[in-house]
Amino acid sequence: RRQSFFDRPLYQGGFSVTEMSTVQKHLMEHKVTNLLKQILTNQKDGYTIEISNATKPGENWMGLMKSVIVNYQDDDNRKLYLIAKLAPHQDVYRKVFPIKIVYLREIYVYDYVIPEFLKLQEEKQLEQIFQPFARCYTISRAKGNEAIVMENLKMKGFVTGDHHTDVDYSHALLVVKELGRFHAMSYAIRDHKPKVYERFEQDCQETFFNSHMFTSVLTIFRNLGAAVLKSYDPVKDTRQIESLQKSLQKVPRVF
Structure with missing residues (x-):
């Protein structure tokens, strides 16, 4: 399969590139290790930590997803499977995308919204509690180091979908x-x-369309679209070119 434009790293040398430099790798591992210390x-027993990529290039622009395995050095040889979601710290990302807002909003949901959802169901003594949420172990609100550490749902049978393949009807x-x-x-x-x-309503105001980020994202879509168009063969890919050109014209209206 010819490499898709969206399979390529958005910024060479940036936070989403999987081929990280030694310095970048150590910084990332240091961040994850510090987060894990909180949990x-x-x-009392010792433990070791394994860190690996949880996503492929192009699958997540809003941060770095890392798969973490904590190996407890106890009699049971227990393992804790986690996902660490780390916000990009580079200005090139943070000036374009509302990184801080997005992470703080997700943290707010884990800290306040989900507990209230569960509490209400328990108070009403529902037989079956609705809780389709990953367990959140720890978070960081520090500017430039926003992060969320949660359970790895793959251990419960969930799988990561292929963004090149449509979701079938039953799953949708x-x-x-x-x-x-x-x-x-x-x-x-x-x-x-x-x-x-009322508190949720006040704390969860719309923050994307009412900010300068909206214009920046539209510009990114147009630039990405132009780059994709250049990657097509003008003779063999006429159908794809026409389709993408029409889609790009609709972007402002769709948003």
Whole structure:
């Protein structure tokens, strides 16, 4: 398969490149290790940490995803499987994408929204608790070092989809149903805990379309589209070229 434009690193030498320099690799491992210390402080036995890439180039522009395995050196040889989501610190990313806002919003959901969703269900004594969330182990709000460490759901049978392949109907239906239940929880909070709902409403204002980021992202889409068009063969790929050109014209309206 010919390499897609979107399979290539967005910025050479940047945070998303998998072929990291030795210095970059050590810095990344240092960040992950410091985060893990927050959840392993009471671990009396020793442990080792394995860190590897959790995504391929082009699969995630909003940070670096790392797969982490904590090997406990105890009698049971336990293992803890985690995903560390690290925000890019480079200005070239942070000036274009609302990195800090995105990470703080996700942290807010783990810290406040999800606990309230679960608490309401427990108070109503529901037989089956709706909780389609990965467990969050620790977070960092530090500017330039925003991060979230959560459980690796692959250990529960989940798989990472191929963004080159369409989602089949059964999986799409499952996702839409779960999203429906998730949004229904907001209505339940509004009806049963209006003060909590008001707090969420105040804390979760729309931050993308009402910021300078919107124009920057539109520019990125246009530039990426232009680069993709140049990669096509003007004779063999006329159909793809026409289709992409029409799509690029619709970008401002779609957003």
